[in-house]
Amino acid sequence: MRLVFAGTPEPAVPTLQALIDSPRHEVVAVVTRPDAPAGRGRHVVRSPVGALADEHGIEVLTPQRVKDPDFLAKLTELAPDCCPVVAYGALLPQVALDIPPHGWVNLHFSLLxxxxxxxxxxxxxxxxxxxxxxxxxxxxxELDAGPVFGVLTEPIRPQDTAGDLLARLAVAGADLMVSTLDGIEDGTIRAVEQQEVDGVSYASKITVDDGHIDVTQPALAVDRLVRAVTPEPGAWAEFRGERLKLGPVTVVDAEALQPGEVKVERKRVLVGTATQPVQLGDVQAPGKKKMAATDWARGARVEQGERLS
Structure with missing residues (x-):
């Protein structure tokens, strides 16, 4: 099939690469978010998807808004049979959805x-x-409510961060997208309406504030939150009035501490929660590099009774 691919961040790259490699499909153009400042120098850079398209000589479209007439005219001129999408990052108006005969097919990282x-x-x-x-x-x-072509399952491992899990799903999902488009082209796959009687849940965008851990929650909840916001936007707590960035923690079987209480031992640093303590992994103080929690505690000279909040 003739395809126009829409996507922006790194998790979309495996699917674009798989479609480029597929002998059955031709990616005639890529739609991605406009180039944006990134890194310490705030230099304007191409999105990961746009960069991969450039490497393969594929035309890259970066509309400010998908409903812009010039973009819609260009999409119509490209005449795609289908538009596969992975994490594009912008809403698609109906006028755009109506252009490809087989519609826009999204790869979403959940079991809808x-x-x-x-x-x-x-x-x-x-x-x-x-x-x-x-x-x-x-x-x-309607948001993520369209009929489903195919699914795959993936266990969530006890130590998985969002980055770990998303990386695995991005690779497995690339194969799912290719097989879905193969089936659409062959007429051997049928989209099934989602069952909305139960099981519908929503995952809103994660903000920096969402990374603030609540030490009054049970240890398991603290562990899950830290892993959920790692690597982005990152977990943090306040210590001495400043933000302390936290890497993944470990729930440990140790003597209970008051919520937020920091206990420095020779080989580990513990923090109290509503249940058992958690052991800190890497931490990053303001203006400092990431380091092991024990090194941070020695340098900060953490005193008995001090707390994270």
Whole structure:
């Protein structure tokens, strides 16, 4: 099939590469978010998807708004049979959805209708789900509510961060998208409407404030939250009035501490929660590099009774 691919961040790259490599499909153009400042120098850079398209000599379209007449005219001129989508990052108006005969097919990193929305992987980890997955579905006006073509499942491992899990789903999801488009071209796959009687949940966009850990919660909840916001936007707590960034923690069987209380031992640093303590992994103080919690505690000269909040 003739395809126009829409996507922006790194998790979309495996699917674009798989479609480029597929002998059955031709990616004639890529739609991605406009180049944006990134890194310490705030230099304007191409999105990961746009960069891969450039490497393969594929035309890159970066509309400010998908409903812009010039973009819609260009999309019509390209005449795609279908538009596969992975984490594009902008809403698609109906006028754009109507252009390809086979519609826009999205790869979403959850088992729909669970965790519709912007941050399904983070939500699944934070909720303590044991199984998640990915779904391909036809995009409709309502958020992530279109009929589903195919799914795959993936266990959530006890130590998975959002970054770990998303990386695995991105690779497995690429194969799912290719097989979905193969089936659409062959007429051997049928989209099934989502069951909305139960099981619908929503995963809103994660913000920096969402990374603030609540030490009055049970240890398991603290662990899940930290893993859910790692690597982005990152977990943090306040210490001496400043933000202390936290890497993944470990729930430990140790003597209970008051919520937020910091206990420095020779080989580990513990923090109290509503249940058992958690052991800190890497931490990063303001203006400092990331370091082991024990090194931070020695340098900061943490005193008995001090707390994270």
């Amino acid at each position: 209708p669970a965790w519709r929305g912007a941050a399904p992987v983070q939500a699944a980890i934070r909720a303590g789900d044991e199984i998640t997955g990915a779904s391909t579905f036809r995009i409709v006006k």
